[in-house]
Amino acid sequence: MIKWTRPNYMPCDPLGDNHSRITACDRHIQLSRKAASEGAVLLKNNNGLLPFANGTKIAVFGKGQIDYVKGGGGSGDVNVSYVRNIYQGLKLKKEQVEVFDPLSLYYQDYVEEQYKNGAELGKFDETTIPEDLLARAKDFTDTAVIIINRYSAEAFDRKSDGTDAYFNLSKTEKVMVDTVTANFANVVVLLNVGAMIDTSWFAYNDAISSAVMLWQGGMEGGLAAADILTGDANPYGRLVDTCAKSFDDYPSSEGFHESEDYVKYTEDIFVGYRYFETIPGKRDCVVYPFGYGLSYTTFALSDITAYCTGKNITISVTVTNTGNAVGKEVVQVYYGAPNGKLDKPAKELCGFAKTRELEPSDSQLIQITFAVNDMASFDDTGVVAKSCNVLEKGSYKIYIGTNVRNAKELDYTYDLEETIITEQLHSYGAPERLDKRMKADGTYEMIACKPVERATFPCTYKCAEKPEETYMLLDVAEGKIDLDTFIAQITDDELIELVHGQPNRGVASTNGMGNLARLGIPNVMTTDGPAGVRPTRKSLVKTTAFPVATCLAASWNLDLIEEIARVGALEVKENNMSIFLTPALNIHRSPLCGRNFEYYSEDPFISGKMAAATVRGIQSQNIVATPKHFACNNKETNRKNSDSIVSERAMREIYLKGFEICVKESKPRMIMTAYNIVNGVRASENIELVEGILRGEWGYDGMVTTDWQTLGDPVKELLAYNDIKMPYSYPEQVKEALENGTLTREVLCVCVKHILEMILWLE
Ligand code: BGC
Secondary structure (H helix, E strand, O other): OOHHHHHHOOOOOOEEEHOOOOOOHHHHHHHHHHHHHHHHHEEHHHHHHHOOOEEEEEEEEOHHOOOOOOOOHHHHHHOOOOOOOOOOOHHHHOOOOOEOHHHHHHHHHHHHHHHOOOOOOOOOOOOOOHHHHHHHHHHHHHEEEEEOOOEOOOOOOOOOOOOOOOOOOOOHHHHHHHHHHHHHHEEEEEEOOOOOOOOOHHHHOOOEEEEEOOOOOOOOOHHHHHHHHHHHOOEEEOOOOOEOHHHOOEEEEEHHHHOOOEOOOOOOOOOOOOOOOOOOOOHHHHHEEEOOOEOOOEEEEEEEEEEEEOOOEEEEEEEEOOOOOOOOOOEEEEEEEEOOOOOOOOOOEEEEEOOOOOOOOEEEEEEEEEEEHHOOOOOOOOOOOEEEEEEEEEEEEEEEEEEOOOEEEEEEEEEEEEOEEEEEOOOOOOOOOOOOEOOOOEEEEEOOOOOOOOOOOOOOOOOOOOOOOOOOHHHHHOOOOHHHHHHHHOOHHHHHHOOOOOOOOOOOOEEEEEEEHHOEEEEEEEEEEEOOOOOHHHOOOOOOOOOOOHHHHHHOHHHHHHHHHHHHHHHHOOOOOOEOOOOEEEOOOOOOOOOOHHHHOOOOHHHHHHHHHHHHHHOOOOOOOEEEEEOOOOOOOOOOEEEEOOOHHHHHHHHHHHOOOOOHHOOOOEEEEEEEOOOOOOOOHHHHHHHHHHHOOOOOOOOOOOOOOOOOOHHHHHHHHOOEEEEOOOOOHHHHHHEEEOOOOOHHHHHHHHHHHHHHHOO
């Protein structure tokens, strides 16, 4: 194929065998189904109630069996040809489980009625259970399944007032749970949710035997749930967030609703398990710890050894399936850096591996390696060395286990007699309004707020001589002319056009980039992720909806994530688009963030690893991946104008860490900045984050895009080398800035160069 044939001609050219279409093909949908059980987490399974014995009769309660939420809403939604709900999934297993249909059909009528009256999927309350149906269900079976579902979407956060069905159960849900537990001997709970909800109501209730966190499992989530209940698949996931006893136990809860204009990240680096495992008295607030998950079998870890080869530490361990069913285990390695001048979390994840499917008695040797320097902390105040990553002297403990809580300290420690500076960095993005931050003993360090002088990054670009004849971009691809000389031919007006989004073509709905026919620059289309490709609804193209990112992360299976990203990229390509707006890797700072489903975890290490695997999978198909939203977009309320007020250390160690891992490991071709403000400067105008940290310190050489319709000033965004404003903008404002000297041609050339390098990389 000639370069850029797809963007230029939008051919009807399927990618499958014998010229068949691969978009939403059976193989992709089956992969989605598999991923849903690979990420599902078995939270409780008393007396081995699950999987159900063949022939078990069940009564299924909850409108969630019909009103199945495949994923969240907004740009993370996916247009599919069908979604299989849990009732339908169970009916496909009629050889294995017998469902009490009248009850499920009652819920079906209720849900249809709600939809007819304008209620939206997942957004209405539970109904009551008629007495006669309850009595008949009881006659039918002593085994009940309760389904609780939740929906959330971009642009709004969940609530926490204890009455609405968000974090807590609603009143009607509580009544349903009480009724079911009072009437059935065996009760299973299934959670069809995109983010953490209250789990204590079943964890501490002996009347509920089993619980599975299904997350939002994509278009075949209902069948995947049935796979798990019947034992056709095992819930192979492990938690990627801590389940706390109550919403108030999360350290971010206190200030979450304090203001719509700002959020103070006063818990600092003590986010998620770093808080619960470190702060005195907080261990008891945990229902299920980070990394936790049961299995239909049991495992033992043995022959654990650890050694250091100078730069790296390697742990090896043998994992044996000691139970009676096949299973996969996730081995997790944590370190505990010594408390010195800088406070340290008790444990921090630094490596993990998932076994292959192990038969009973089978074992596998696992090796996990991480860099010594990964244990360094960022010193933002200079108590050790200002703006440096430092390894303080002392003993670094290493823990291995299958969740953060059961991870056992090894005999081996990594000992340092002297403090070492591993990297001299800079003070970028510092807060002006953070007045306190948490210490490892749970008290606060008070901070004197003061104005910060921001760094400047003068433009060093030199415009090349304009060539005598006209060259096309293809000439650059073919090495006939260098890119700078090519750019010299572009007029100022054309440069201004290029730093703005371009009209949609084909089935795209989120606009294009490039589009200068005079010089052969194609208009390359973007499309959303993360759960699947999102062409415009009008096109009628249906794609594969995979489980949400949290479910994928909970699989702890990097090979699976890479494969899902690879097939997602094929769906992008087959539909003649080029840029996949995924992965999204903001941090689950609060269970209430409306977009948590699109993000991976409360932990930056697993987030970074998942994002890197995703980028590798996407870019292996010459489709551009776009890690987003850089950075600190951890709340949706007033997201375009809310200031995330955060220390430099928390930023480096928690909120930027995942991006750093992803950029360094997988070289994404594009990064999307966030809507929000970070310490007083909009993320999209934040030259210290973009040019200082991302490009300067991490060596990122791809392009940077704004999020869609930011409130940022288009000129300031360009001056921060945020190369393009999407999906369109105000070219007159940029032109005026060029004319009055606020903006130079050189800056525009740099931005356009980044865009063209991205386009040149495409097929
Ligand atoms: C979201 C992005 C998304 C973009 C394009 C924005 O509202 O924040 O994640 O990629 O829209 O749909």
